Amino acid sequence: MPIYSSNNFRVGLKIIVKEEPYAIEENEFVKPGKGQAFVRVKLRRLLTGTRVEKTFRSTDSVKIADVVETTLVYLYCDDRFFYFINKSFDQLSTDKFLIGNCAKWLVSQENYSVTLWEGKIISLTPPKFMHLKISNNSEIENGLQTKNKLVILSNGVTIKVPLFLREGEVIKVDTKSEKYVSRVKAKIR
Amino acid sequence: MNEKKWQPNINIQNLLKRSALLKKVRVFFENHGYLEVETPYITMNTTTDPYLVPFRTNFSYDEGVNNSSLYLITSPEFHMKRLIAAIKLPIFQISHSFRDQEKGNLHNPEFTLLEWYRPNFSMKDLISEVEKFLRYMLSTFEPTEKVTYQDVFKKHLNIDPLTEKKENIYGLCKKRLGLDNAIVNMKQSINELLEILFTFLIMPKIGEKSPIIVYHFPASMAQLAAINSQNSQVAERFEVYYKGIELANGCKELTCKKEQKKRFLKDIKIRMSRNLPYHPMDTRLLDALENGLPDFSGVAVGLDRLIMIALNAKHIKEIMTFSIERA
Numbered sequence: 326m327p328i329y330s331s332n333n334f335r336v337g338l339k340i341i342v343k344e345e346p347y348a349i350e351e352n353e354f355v356k357p358g359k360g361q362a363f364v365r366v367k368l369r370r371l372l373t374g375t376r377v378e379k380t381f382r383s384t385d386s387v388k389i390a391d392v393v394e395t396t397l398v399y400l401y402c403d404d405r406f407f408y409f410i411n412k413s414f415d416q417l418s419t420d421k422f423l424i425g426n427c428a429k430w431l432v433s434q435e436n437y438s439v440t441l442w443e444g445k446i447i448s449l450t451p452p453k454f455m456h457l458k459i460s461n462n463s464e465i466e467n468g469l470q471t472k473n474k475l476v477i478l479s480n481g482v483t484i485k486v487p488l489f490l491r492e493g494e495v496i497k498v499d500t501k502s503e504k505y506v507s508r509v510k511a512k513i514r
Numbered sequence: 515m516n517e518k519k520w521q522p523n524i525n526i527q528n529l530l531k532r533s534a535l536l537k538k539v540r541v542f543f544e545n546h547g548y549l550e551v552e553t554p555y556i557t558m559n560t561t562t563d564p565y566l567v568p569f570r571t572n573f574s575y576d577e578g579v580n581n582s583s584l585y586l587i588t589s590p591e592f593h594m595k596r597l598i599a600a601i602k603l604p605i606f607q608i609s610h611s612f613r614d615q616e617k618g619n620l621h622n623p624e625f626t627l628l629e630w631y632r633p634n635f636s637m638k639d640l641i642s643e644v645e646k647f648l649r650y651m652l653s654t655f656e657p658t659e660k661v662t663y664q665d666v667f668k669k670h671l672n673i674d675p676l677t678e679k680k681e682n683i684y685g686l687c688k689k690r691l692g693l694d695n696a697i698v699n700m701k702q703s704i705n706e707l708l709e710i711l712f713t714f715l716i717m718p719k720i721g722e723k724s725p726i727i728v729y730h731f732p733a734s735m736a737q738l739a740a741i742n743s744q745n746s747q748v749a750e751r752f753e754v755y756y757k758g759i760e761l762a763n764g765c766k767e768l769t770c771k772k773e774q775k776k777r778f779l780k781d782i783k784i785r786m787s788r789n790l791p792y793h794p795m796d797t798r799l800l801d802a803l804e805n806g807l808p809d810f811s812g813v814a815v816g817l818d819r820l821i822m823i824a825l826n827a828k829h830i831k832e833i834m835t836f837s838i839e840r841a
């Protein structure tokens with residue numbers, strides 16, 4: 326595990342603090358007059374996403390975190406694990422609970438941006454937009470508004486869509502806001 | 515491909531403005547009766563300061579020069595003082611200085627110091643002149659605030675840095691800064707703990723609208739300053755801060771050889787206790803002091819930083835032709 330001296334820090338570097346990986350977001354060298362030197366950093370805790378500030382002496386050193394950002398293709402799942410494959414066709418499995426809420430966006434053969442720490446997935450981001458099929462056209466009226474209705478997509482997510490859409494149609498969804506964006510016209514191949 | 519690395523990091527506007535500011539510096543000192551001098555960048559005698567790391571080099575021929583270690587200057591101070599001892603005239607210099615292990619948005623290992631020294635000038639006289647100089651270089655701003663080291667601590671942290679017990683200063687560091695024990699601990703000296711409090715808690719709050727001058731540092735932080743003749747607890751040393759940046763360090767200079775030697779020895783002891791390389795004291799400076807010097811005061815201004823403020827730069831490389839990464 327390579328070691329970095331705090332006065333070699335730069336933004337984007339991933340380091341280990343208290344056994345966890347952090348990303349350096351801001352970095353400042355502080356040296357008053359003729360006094361001892363410090364390095365003040367703003368860090369993002371990769372396992373939780375929270376931000377912290379830390380001060381190091383300029384002579385301190387830290388371990389570099391083995392953190393890699395890459396793209397994986399989702400394959401399938403069983404009771405406990407989700408299975409992915411990378412560009413070199415190596416398989417990676419991850420505990421279902423580690424993916425959490427993002428699991429609903431996992432569709433076979435789709436690409437996902439992941440952060441790996443020591444080879445394990447610590448965060449997963451679905452693509453900004455996904456094309457999903459309406460699987461259940463339950464005509465639940467949205468109260469007095471008759472412009473929209475609720476449907477269930479092939480991945481189980483319930484979403485509000487315009488009335489004209491039918492079961493089996495494919496729509497474009499914003500995965501962050503979980504909102505309908507547009508209808509996807511079927512391409513004639 | 516490092517296509518851009520041959521280029522300077524300064525843009526043309528800043529280059530022109532920096533040139534104009536350098537001209538202004540020379541106009542100021544000419545109008546105030548100072549002689550421009552140039553002193554060496556390579557020296558046989560380096561500073562004993564435990565917090566500075568000089569660059570080392572060698573000279574290949576032995577003729578009268580001790581070629582086992584030569585150093586790049588960390589400041590032109592020692593040479594300029596020896597010069598004053600010989601000619602007793604007001605002098606100034608725009609000098610490059612070199613400090614290893616210092617790099618950041620306010621630090622480049624090679625940087626520019628403006629230093630000037632005047633015989634028969636008290637600390638008060640010099641502070642007025644520094645104010646005049648800053649007003650001239652940065653165009654008018656609100657009057658500078660002047661506060662003693664003691665008062666600035668009392669005002670912002672409610673403690674008296676001259677009398678407060680070490681345990682309380684340490685406690686304040688831990689409570690207000692949450693720094694872990696590696697950085698703040700009782701093994702450090704009171705001065706180190708005070709310096710930490712000043713850097714992290716006081717400096718960000720002072721000198722926001724106009725430069726602030728903090729004077730009468732504790733006698734134990736005198737460095738090369740004379741001790742105040744009325745109050746032996748304080749030194750005739752001051753620093754200038756502006757917009758969170760330390761701009762200048764000046765004082766009424768110590769002219770007593772015995773006292774200067776004592777301070778050098780203290781530094782050497784600290785260096786040894788920290789396993790730092792041994793730096794012998796500058797005996798030529800001591801000889802100059804022994805020869806006799808008039809009372810005089812001097813100051814060092816971080817000229818790059820002054821230019822950064824004048825040009826609204828956020829990083830020192832914006833106002834340098836080639837910072838260390840491209841040098």
